[in-house]
Structure formats: C-alpha cells, structure tokens
Amino acid sequence: MSAALRVQDLDVLFGNDERPSHREMKALILPRTFDEPRGYRVGLADVTFSVNGGDCLAVLGASGDGKSSLLRTLAGLQVLRRGQVVVNGRDVTALPPEKRGVVYLHQEPVLFPHLAVHENVAFPLTLRGVPKRDAVRRGLEWLERLQVSDVSGNMPDALSGGQRHRVALARALCAEPAVLLLDEPLASLDPAVRRDVRAALLEARAASGAAMVLVTHDLDDALAVATHMSLIDWMTLTTPREPAALIQAPPSLEAARLVGIFSEITGEVVQENGGRCFHWIGGTLPAGELDAGPAVACVRSHEVTVERSEEIHPSTLLITDRRDAAHDVVLTLCDTAGGTVTVSTSGNTRLGVGDGVVVAIAHARVFADRGRPRV
Amino acid sequence: MTPRLSMRALSVVALTLFASAPLAMLVVTSIARGWFYPSVVPSSVDGGAWAELFRDASHRTALLNSVVLAVSTALVGTALALPLGRAAALSTRGVRRSVALLAFTAVALPPVALGAGLQLSVLTLGLGGTVVGVFLAHLVPALGYLTLVFLGVFTRWDLRLEEAAATLGAGGLERWRHLMLPLLRRPITEALALGFLVSWAQVALTLLVGGGAVRTLPLDVLAMLQAGQDQRAAAGALALAIPALFVLGVSRVAAGNTPAVVA
Numbered sequence: 069m070s071a072a073l074r075v076q077d078l079d080v081l082f083g084n085d086e087r088p089s090h091r092e093m094k095a096l097i098l099p100r101t102f103d104e105p106r107g108y109r110v111g112l113a114d115v116t117f118s119v120n121g122g123d124c125l126a127v128l129g130a131s132g133d134g135k136s137s138l139l140r141t142l143a144g145l146q147v148l149r150r151g152q153v154v155v156n157g158r159d160v161t162a163l164p165p166e167k168r169g170v171v172y173l174h175q176e177p178v179l180f181p182h183l184a185v186h187e188n189v190a191f192p193l194t195l196r197g198v199p200k201r202d203a204v205r206r207g208l209e210w211l212e213r214l215q216v217s218d219v220s221g222n223m224p225d226a227l228s229g230g231q232r233h234r235v236a237l238a239r240a241l242c243a244e245p246a247v248l249l250l251d252e253p254l255a256s257l258d259p260a261v262r263r264d265v266r267a268a269l270l271e272a273r274a275a276s277g278a279a280m281v282l283v284t285h286d287l288d289d290a291l292a293v294a295t296h297m298s299l300i301d302w303m304t305l306t307t308p309r310e311p312a313a314l315i316q317a318p319p320s321l322e323a324a325r326l327v328g329i330f331s332e333i334t335g336e337v338v339q340e341n342g343g344r345c346f347h348w349i350g351g352t353l354p355a356g357e358l359d360a361g362p363a364v365a366c367v368r369s370h371e372v373t374v375e376r377s378e379e380i381h382p383s384t385l386l387i388t389d390r391r392d393a394a395h396d397v398v399l400t401l402c403d404t405a406g407g408t409v410t411v412s413t414s415g416n417t418r419l420g421v422g423d424g425v426v427v428a429i430a431h432a433r434v435f436a437d438r439g440r441p442r443v
Numbered sequence: 444m445t446p447r448l449s450m451r452a453l454s455v456v457a458l459t460l461f462a463s464a465p466l467a468m469l470v471v472t473s474i475a476r477g478w479f480y481p482s483v484v485p486s487s488v489d490g491g492a493w494a495e496l497f498r499d500a501s502h503r504t505a506l507l508n509s510v511v512l513a514v515s516t517a518l519v520g521t522a523l524a525l526p527l528g529r530a531a532a533l534s535t536r537g538v539r540r541s542v543a544l545l546a547f548t549a550v551a552l553p554p555v556a557l558g559a560g561l562q563l564s565v566l567t568l569g570l571g572g573t574v575v576g577v578f579l580a581h582l583v584p585a586l587g588y589l590t591l592v593f594l595g596v597f598t599r600w601d602l603r604l605e606e607a608a609a610t611l612g613a614g615g616l617e618r619w620r621h622l623m624l625p626l627l628r629r630p631i632t633e634a635l636a637l638g639f640l641v642s643w644a645q646v647a648l649t650l651l652v653g654g655g656a657v658r659t660l661p662l663d664v665l666a667m668l669q670a671g672q673d674q675r676a677a678a679g680a681l682a683l684a685i686p687a688l689f690v691l692g693v694s695r696v697a698a699g700n701t702p703a704v705v706a
Contacts (some may be wrong), residue, residue, distance in 0.1 A: 143605050143606075143607075144610075145609070145610070164609070164614070165606070165609040165610045166609050166611075166612050166613055166614045167614075167618075168610075170610060171610045171611060172606065172607075172610040174603050174606070174607065176534055176603075178601070178603045178604055178606075180604065180607075180608070180626075181626070182625045182626055191608075191611060191613075192611040192612050193623070194621075195611070195612045195617055195621070196612065240611070243611050245614060274554040336456050391475065391610060422567070
C-alpha cells in the first residue's frame with residue numbers, strides 16, 4: 069500500500085518575527101520554499117515519516133517543540149527551507165495550501181462566522197462547483213455521522229465548544245482530503261466533551277480513509293485515536309511506531325519523559341565483572357550496553373513491587389512520604405545515606421510513612437542522563 | 444418614570460434638538476421670504492431659492508463636480524486603503540507604525556497647510572485648476588482616514604479564517620469572494636461613506652488646488668454666504684447636507700448584520 073502522506077528530510081522552521089501572522093501571510097502569498105530563511109531558524113530537522121490512508125500518526129511533543137509548526141508546514145501555511153511533502157504520490161512541496169489535498173484543523177475550531185453550520189460544512193464542495201443543494205445534502209450526511217445534524221441551521225456563535233469541534237471536523241471531512249492535520253484538537257476541552265470529540269475523531273478516521281496526523285502533548289489522546297506514534301525528541305521526530313511498542317521501549321530519556329507515565333530513578337552505570345550495571349539506592353538493574361556514568365531508569369508503576377521489610381538490609385529503604393494518585397500510590401523513599409527516590413506503584417497500597425521496604429523492579433529502561441537539549 | 448430615566452429622556456431630547464436645530468433653520472431659511480428681525484416666523488414661504496439653485500447651470504456644474512469628486516475619492520480611496528491597511532497590519536511593527544504615522548499626518552495636518560503643499564505638487568504635475576488635480580488633492584486626506592480604518596480592522600483580523608478557507612480548497616480570489624468581502628462588508632461600506640464625505644465637504648483643498656477654476660457645491664455655498672444671499676445659501680447648504688446624510692444612512696443599511704471579523 070503506498071502512503072497517502074510521505075514526508076522526506078523536512079526542516080521545520082520557527083519564525084521569530086514580532087507577529088506570527090507576518091510569516092503566515094508570507095506563506096499565503098509567497099512561494100512555499102526559499103533558500104535563505106532570514107529571520108527563521110530550524111526547529112525540527114530531517115523530519116521523515118509516512119502515513120497510510122485510514123491510519124493516524126500521533127506526534128507527541130512538549131509545548132514549544134514545533135508540533136504546530138510541523139503541521140502548518142505540511143499544510144503549506146508556513147514556509148520551509150528543505151524537504152519534500154508528497155500526498156498520494158504527488159509532490160506538493162511547492163504548491164499553495166488550496167492545491168495540496170491537505171486540510172488543517174486549528175486547535176480552536178475556526179468556523180466562518182457569516183455562514184450557518186450547514187453552509188460552513190458545504191463550503192469546500194461549493195468551491196468545487198457542486199450545486200448548493202447537493203453540497204448541503206452531503207454536508208448534512210457528515211453532520212449526522214458526527215451527531216451534530218440538529219444544529220445544522222444554527223450560526224457558529226450559537227454552538228458549544230464540542231459542537232464547534234464536530235462541525236469543523238465535518239467540514240474538513242466534507243472536503244474529502246487525502247490528509248487531515250489535527251492541531252491538538254482536544255487540548256482545551258473538558259473531560260466529557262473530550263470523550264465526545266475523541267469518538268468523533270475515531271469515526272472520522274474510520275469513515276474518511278484520510279491519512280491523519282494528530283499533534284498533542286497528551287498520551288491518552290494519542291492512544292485513543294492513533295495507530296502509530298512519534299515523539300519530538302532533541303529537535304527530531306522519532307520513527308513512527310505502534311503506540312504500545314513505543315510505550316514499552318521509548319528510544320530515549322526525553323522520549324520517556326514525553327510519554328509521561330514513568331517514574332524516574334536516578335543512579336549510575338558502572339562496569340562490573342565484564343558487564344554494566346545500573347546502581348541506585350534500592351538495588352541494581354541491568355544496564356545493557358550503556359556507557360558508565362550518570363543514568364536514569366524509567367519504570368512503570370505496575371513494574372514496581374514494594375514489600376515491607378522486617379529486617380534491615382543494605383537495600384532497605386524508608387518511606388518518608390506517601391501520596392495517593394488516581395490509580396497508583398506515589399512513595400518517596402530514602403536510604404540510610406540520605407539518598408531519596410520517588411516511585412509509583414500499583415501494588416501494595418497498605419504501606420505508610422515510616423515503614424521499611426524493599427523495592428523489586430521487574431523491568432526498567434535505563435538511559436544515560438544527558439540533561440535537556442539546548443533549543 | 445424614575446429620575447434616572449427622565450434625565451436620560453431629557454438628554455436625548457436636548458441632543459436631538461442640538462443636532463437638528465441647524466438643519467431646521469436651514470430648511471426654514473431656504474423657503475422663507477421677507478423674514479426679518481424681530482419676526483418669529485417668516486411672512487411668507489416659497490421655493491424660489493431652490494428653483495434658482497437648480498436652474499443655474501453653474502450650480503448644476505458645481506453639483507456634478509462635487510458628486511464626481513466624492514464618488515471617485517470614495518472608490519479609489521477604499522480600493523487603495525484596503526490593501527495598504529492589510530499589508531501594513533500584517534507586516535512588522537516598524538512598517539505598521541510608519542504607515543500609521545503617514546496616514547495620521549495626512550489627517551492631522553491643517554487643511555491650509557496640506558493644501559499649500561498639495562498645490563505645489565499638483566502644479567508641478569501640470570494639473571492645477573483641473574478636476575483631476577482636485578481629485579488627487581481630495582484623495583490625500585481620504586486615503587489617510589481610510590488607511591487608519593483598515594489598519595484597525597486588519598490589526599484585529601483573524602488570519603486563521605483565511606488559513607482554514609485555504610486548506611479547504613479556496614484560492615486567493617475565492618477567499619476574497621466567499622470569505623473576506625462578506626466579512627468586510629461593514630468596514631468597506633463605512634470606508635466608502637467616509638471617503639465620500641471627506642471629499643464632499645472639502646473647501647480649502649478645492650480652493651487651493653482648483654484655483655477657482657474647479658467649482659464645487661461647498662465653494663458655491665460659501666460664495667452665496669459671502670454675497671449675503673442667505674436664502675440661496677441655505678438651499679445650497681441643505682443640498683450639501685442631504686446627500687451626506689443619505690450616504691451615511693445607506694452605509695448603515697448596507698453594512699447590515701455583518702458578524703465580527705476580529706479574533
């Protein structure tokens with residue numbers, strides 16, 4: 069199956085104009101590529117990935133990492149310096165946004181305020197010369213599918229937040245795009261509306277056959293919608309992988325931090341008996357081929373077992389703090405030398421402050437601690 | 444009626460009288476015959492002044508000149524100010540400030556000072572004493588006002604609307620036709636009205652650049668007043684006021700219920 073969207077060696081630029089709209093306007097009226105990006109700097113380098121029709125790639129990244137800039141570049145709304153964007157086998161790198169077959173959905177849904185909901189949804193079809201009656205009928209089909217046909221006669225300012233998202237999504241799908249770009253569509257929604265819009269996105273993915281790229285900083289959003297996931301790590305995009313595989317084995321410490329579900333245990337990798345071990349205050353873990361030096365072990369709560377210890381061992385730790393989270397217990401532990409570590413566990417929840425414990429870790433991902441990248 | 448409401452009603456009545464009294468006086472004066480102090484009302488009324496105003500070919504020429512100048516100033520001024528204001532608003536802060544300063548200068552300079560400068564420029568172009576020269580002179584303050592209008596509109600313009608339309612398949616012209624023109628209907632109609640009114644009321648620039656060779660209705664009314672022809676001057680002044688009020692009214696209706704276009 070050939071990819072609906074293929075991105076090759078793309079450099080995503082960050083503008084530093086005083087006003088973002090300046091560079092946006094440039095992208096709307098000037099050629100899409102240029103050689104000397106004065107006033108710009110490369111934010112993401114060598115971005116390469118592909119997405120098949122009907123699949124959804126979630127790009128997980130922290131705020132300011134260039135997630136939106138990546139989507140805007142793919143949509144042709146932002147100038148680029150280097151790289152290639154191919155949609156359904158057609159190189160669209162130098163084409164304006166309207167000729168790419170790519171629809172970009174802003175974080176806050178942007179509906180045309182002078183058009184009623186059914187006219188908004190029919191808008192892309194009327195542009196193609198579809199008679200208004202047919203365009204509206206097809207628009208209504210999408211509104212029904214996304215369960216907002218009851219507001220088809222309303223003006224946009226009369227819609228709730230969730231309805232606006234659904235209408236914007238229906239309008240995007242009505243354009244029958246080859247690629248649908250979603251810029252944190254769930255970021256500003258309350259939990260109930262978020263569930264609704266997630267369901268709408270799943271329906272859209274199943275029904276449209278478009279390749280979708282979703283950028284988000286929320287792992288749950290990514291897991292709910294995506295078939296593949298990439299992380300923005302040290303100004304690069306990691307190779308897309310299935311979400312479960314990426315969570316099981318993140319490629320770097322930064323990636324693990326982005327995933328956001330790991331407890332971090334600091335320690336040191338040392339060379340021992342021909343192998344390398346990770347030493348931390350509660351014990352030792354295998355460190356694979358990692359070079360000796362400061363390191364961090366990332367563990368998930370279900371991989372951590374904390375048992376009360378009646379006897380004092382070198383690896384016995386003392387609970388100094390306990391906090392209950394939604395599904396886990398977060399324990400702060402210290403050893404006799406004053407070293408501390410905080411771990412989440414979904415196991416023994418009857419432990420309390422002052423208990424002596426031993427910690428067993430079933431599986432850990434150990435990474436060298438390089439500090440934060442300088443962007 | 445509460446004291447607060449009665450104060451409000453009193454204020455509205457007072458303002459209405461204040462605004463309409465000069466117009467009412469003009470109406471009465473334009474049709475009064477033999478109305479001298481201390482008479483409270485004229486001894487008789489007739490439409491002689493109005494008939495003379497429209498019978499006189501030179502007045503008709505002045506009226507035509509005024510209409511031609513005002514309409515062309517409104518159209519050309521709006522056509523130039525819209526893209527200028529948009530480009531400046533979406534540009535860097537330095538460009539935005541420079542354009543705003545230039546536009547404000549054209550508006551804030553005293554008409555006589557501006558007229559003296561324009562007179563020299565227009566004479567250099569060989570257009571002194573011509574309708575085209577006067578039109579160019581009227582265009583300068585009009586462009587200043589209208590650029591400031593569109594600068595304000597586009598500073599608050601939500602560019603995401605254009606982006607959304609673009610990725611949905613709308614090219615540049617389609618974005619203008621389906622999105623921008625409907626959303627900008629109110630500022631455009633108001634700019635057309637403002638451009639018309641700036642030119643329609645010009646005296647100093649017309650006098651300085653037209654050099655008396657280009658007659659307009661305001662100049663004729665001024666001449667009648669100086670000659671003590673109160674009745675004809677009142678009719679002329681009303682002839683000046685009525686189109687202005689009409690244009691204002693039409694612009695309000697044409698603007699309709701255009702939704703807000705700003706972010």
